[in-house]
Amino acid sequence: MAYESVDKLQKVLAEEVFKHTKDPKKASGRALGTLVEIITYYLLKTWGLNNQISIERGLAEYGNPDITHNVEYSLHPIVRSSFLTIDKSEKSITSNIILKALQATGFDLTGFERKNNQLLSNNILRNACTIATSENSFLLCSIKSDEGRNLELHIYEQNRKPYAMFECKRVGVEEGMTKGPQTIEKAKQGAYVARMASSLQKIRCDVGEMQGIIYKSDGSYIIKPYVKLMEEIIFSSDKELLRRFILTIGIVSNHGNWIKKTSDGELSFSEEHFQKELMVLAQSYDWLLFLTDQGLSDFIDKLLLNPIPEFQFLRDTFLSSYKEDKKKNQFTKVQMNIEADRILLKYFKDNLKTVESWFNVISPSKKSLIDLNNELEELKNKNWKTIL
Structure with missing residues (x-):
């Protein structure tokens, strides 16, 4: 690893990239959080979930819809989709331009309210771009291909009710402290x-075992060991079990906050070395992943700080987004330079096994990232039209 820890890397970023800011350490910490979100987003896209992803949606609590919580990413069933070809000579590809072209194809937009988003403006792409919303769905657009004078666009309607959600948690460690405050x-x-989102609820029995309980619409319920019940729901075709179920996935990073060092000063992912905070999250999310210091450092070192010529554009885009006189950030989960997007997608596709190795599964125990991918694929391919 190029850096001893993410905390050391944060110090390097503070000195080399954010020294012009009022608080370089805080600025570099926020940037690290953004990079964790970007890595997560491009992994999901590489897993084939581009059309299912929404960014920063309000997620209603199960049985208590008056309270919502914004989550980094949610995955939604696709209601319908369409394709368009648009001349990219326009300076900006706005939702208005897309909707007019879409309506001309006969796509029914009854009940939709236009959003004032730009899919593409000055070579800055808006990821998971929402172009319109209705009472029950979101209408999004992404670029399928970019060739010559034309852009081929993919327009897809997502059901408002997600089947999975992702949240990213990162906290920096202050000098002289063992974990972030x-x-x-x-x-x-x-x-x-994590505990409020889904119809599958966690309860603990007297001897400490984690049980799952899920209610059906007639008031009856099922209680079983949690992971067993979760798997049964995911691989079920029973709409009573699936209609309000949301798979919850948490992603944490920065070893110093979540993992205790061994007596030899090493970091170990064995459960006895988990900090209390990590145990809280592991017992709350259905899945908890750890983006290792090795993984985050590799991404930053190889693609952003010391890249080979192939990735130099990523470094330039990253640095330009944080320089003192920047005009617009173009290296975030929402806004990404279109060429940087292309390079990142290619890197993640070409190095998927390496990227996946950056993550450790904290819970469920004895499961792997392949299992999570399979579960998300299973949920994606459900016949949601008959379920919801």
């Missing part, structure tokens, strides 16, 4: 949302 607050916040 906000770690427990972040853990409690994440745990609350």
Whole structure:
């Protein structure tokens, strides 16, 4: 690894990239959080979930819809989709331009309200771009291909009810401290949302075993060991079990906050070395993943700080987004330079096994990232039209 830890890397970023800011350490910490979100987003896209992803949607609590919580990413069933070819000579590809062209094809837009988003403006792409919303769905657009003078667009309608959600948690460690001061607050916040989102609820029995309970619409319920019941729901075709179920996935990073060092000063992912905060999250999310210091450092070192010529554009885009006189950030989960997007997608596709190795599965125990991918694929391919 190029850097001893993410905390050391944060210090390097503070000195080399953010020294012009009022608080370089905080600025570099926020940037690291953004990079964790970007890695997660492009992994999901590489897993074939581009059309299912929404960014920063409000997620209603199960049985308590008056309270919603914004989550980094949610995955939604696709209601319908269409394709368009648009001349890219326009300076900006706006939702208005897309909707007019879409309506001309006969696509029914009854009940939709236009959003003032730009899919593409000055070579900055809006990821998971929402162009319109209705009472029950979102209408999004992405670029399928970019050739010559034309853009081929993919327009897809997502059901408002997601079947999975992702949240990213990262807290920096202050000098001389063993973990970040906000770690427990972040853990409690994440745990609350994870426990409130889905119809599958966690309860603990007297001997400490984690059980799952899920209610059906007639008031009857099922209680079984949690992971067993979760798997039964995911691989079921029973709409009573699936209609309000949401698979919850948390992603944490920065070893110093979540993992205790061994007596030899090493970091170990064995459960006895988990900090209390990590245990709270592991017992709240259905899946908890750890983006390792090795993985985050590799991404930053190889693609952003010391890239080979093939990735130099990523470095330039990243640095330009954080320089003192920047006009617009073009290296975030929402806004990404279109060429940087192309390079990132190619890198993740060409190096998928390496990227996947950056993550450790904290819970469920004895499961792998392949299992999570399979579960998401299973949920994606459900016949949601008959379920919802």
